[in-house]
Amino acid sequence: MYDPQTNSFLNNILDQLDLDLSDKDLLRFITRLSGNFEVIHNHFLGIYGEKSSNHKHIKNLVEELVKAFQAREKDLRQWDLKRESDRGWLLSEQLVGSMFYLDRYSGNLKGFLTKIPYLKELGINVIHLMPLLKSPKINNDGGYAVSDYRKVDERYGSMSEIKSIAKKLRENDMHLILDIVVNHTSNEHIWAKKAAKGEKKYQEFYYTYEDRQIPDSFESTLPEIFPTTEPGNFTYHPGMKKWIMTVFHDFQWDLNYTNPLVLIEMVKVLLYLANQGVDIFRLDAVPFLWKRMGTASQNEPEAHTILQLIKACIEVVSPGLPFIAEAIVAPPEIVKYFGDGDFAGKECDIAYNATLMTLLWDAVATKNSKLLVAGLRHQLAKPLGTTWLCYIRSHDDIGLGYEDAYAREVGYTPHLHRQYLVNFFTGKYDDSFAMGLPFMFDPKTGDARISGTTASLAGLEKALGQGKKAELDKAIDRIILLHAIIISFGGIPLIYYGDELGTTNHYSYVKESGKSEDNRWVHRPIFDWEKAEKRNQKGTVEYRIFQALKKLIAIRKKSPEFADLNNRELLTTDNEHIFAYLRIRDNLKTLCLYNLHDEPQKIGSYVLHQVNFDLKKGIIDKYRRKPAPYNEYYIELPPYQFFWITQKV
Secondary structure, three states, rough: OOOOHHHHHHHHHOOOOOOOOOHHOOOOOOOOHHHHHHHHHHHHHHHHHHOHHHHHHHHHHHHHHHHHHHOOHHHHHHHHHHHHOOOHHHHHHHHHEEEEEHHOOOOHHHHHHHHHHHHHOOOOEEEEEEEOOOOOOOOOOOOOOOOOOOEEEOOOOOHHHHHHHHHHHHHHHOEEEEEOOEEEEEEEEEHHHHHHOOOOOHHHOOEEEEEOOOHHHHHOOOOOOOOOOOOEEEEEEEEOOOOEEEEOOOEEEOOOOHHHHHHHHOOOOOOOOHHHOOOOOEEEEEHHHOOOOOOOOOOOHHHHHHHHHHHHHHHOOOOOOOOEEEEOHHHHHHHHHHHOOOOOOOOOOEEOOOHHHHHHHHHHHOOOHHHHHHHHHOOOOOOOOHHHEEOOOOOOOOOOOHHHHHHHHHHOOOHHHHHHHHHHOOOOOOOOOOOOEEEEOOOOOOOOOOEOOOOOOOOOOHHHOOOHHHHHHHHHHHHHHHHHHHHHHOOEHHHHHHHHHHHOOOOOHHHOOOOOOOOHHHOOOOOHHOOOOHOOOOOOOOHHHHHHHHHHHHHHOOOHHHHOOOOOOOOOOOOOOOEEEEEEEOEEEEEEEEEOOOOOEEEOOOHHHOOOOOOOEEEEEEOOOOOOOOOOEEEEOOOOOEEEEEEEE
């Protein structure tokens, strides 16, 4: 809504700047700024108050937006216009992602350029390069402890190489995702170093306290992220003689967003990196942005306001640049990071579908879809125009964060069921095929998370060790089945590096400096390029998995109904071992059926009538490219197999 006072404030700021209004690109920028300024202005004052100093901060923020736009190169401005005119590009069935630790995948950025053909061969066009900004050699949390947001770690290359890679990817119609750690910095960041030397301005960039009174008050309600290795949420700094909030590790200092200067600096960082050609930002640890005593200091309303404010700023300079919310929180909280109410779809554009990921692993262990379906049915609808990242696993551990109520709904005792899953995936049962490791076991509660590659959790490692062909076939089928789900479910499928080859656990991490105490490195392997060569050798494990995923991706890209237009319908079936949903768009539809069991399963043929297939015209299985098998009574799915059934034309 037009507000004369706010508009006058903006005009006064712009009048003081030397702007060439004959520049069409600049006029477009001013149009976007005018459209977003009320949000920027009102959100800023809503967080920080109506103080005169905050009006100066807003003026400074606008000036930074102008500088960033003026520094944005012409080809990037053209790329912006392309995305701005096609706001649905993010929802397309054409998008398929993958993620990599650069050093473990290609050594460095220069090496990565040589791997682009491999990714194109598989069908990948969204590239998530895991943290590669400058971080300490030892205390770096896998790159999530950033010591300089404007430099690439020298081990990987340079910022100019990022720029070159981003351009090369754009030329191949591919997109670059970069991690930005917004919640904390390394204790070796220049802000932290200045704070350590006693500079009050930079001590106020963090949460610092002279005694334990406030930290102890916080601790009474703050959970511990790493209770085994990093108990507590504060670290004493003898040089400052102060306690610093360190929610993750003692070398990661939490940024204090109650200080408006922190917000402005983070906006400047994002604008700088956007101008290097980054297409999508993955914002790390966003639930933790705002701390409030007496709470868990996660998912606070101000965290959402900050994200909406940052989003409005970035949209002014680089319209159509999406945000991924790294928010692995309770299912009802996840969808809030898309924005709600007046800001639905105006916060983050993408979020991890952690509910799907967690419950897929439940389905693997239990061989049924009960909890999977219950959890997804209760998942709140996301705003149109936003999308999910659908994944089987990521670089992180697998948490079991399903809602207790849904577990009870399907007949499980929540705590006991979690313990069953942990024991199953860590191989404590004789009939378990999984070879995972428990992560952050809490002796007080018996809770733990799970580490391990997709292949090892799905039984491939154990089957290879036993030399049993039947078990090997089942493991491969499980891996393909899981990928078939994320590729067709709705959202951007994200294939974790190495999963396309059946990479098993990487146990030699225990010999790597700084990694031996964190067993998540078991599923962060050094990519085996000799193994990758086997993808073209018929009969090998690598061939069977790679070629299957390549085929699934190719079919996805020819299936407009797989675009994420909130066009998925979960189906109720008469067999809990079968997971079923319908993808539909206009007159196109695909019925997706998955047998989660290691024995053949049947589903009533009524499901074909339920989705209004004209059986006289015939139906086909898109994956096998032949008529779908059914009779008047049932459809039978072999063990760990799936059908993508569509109407014959």
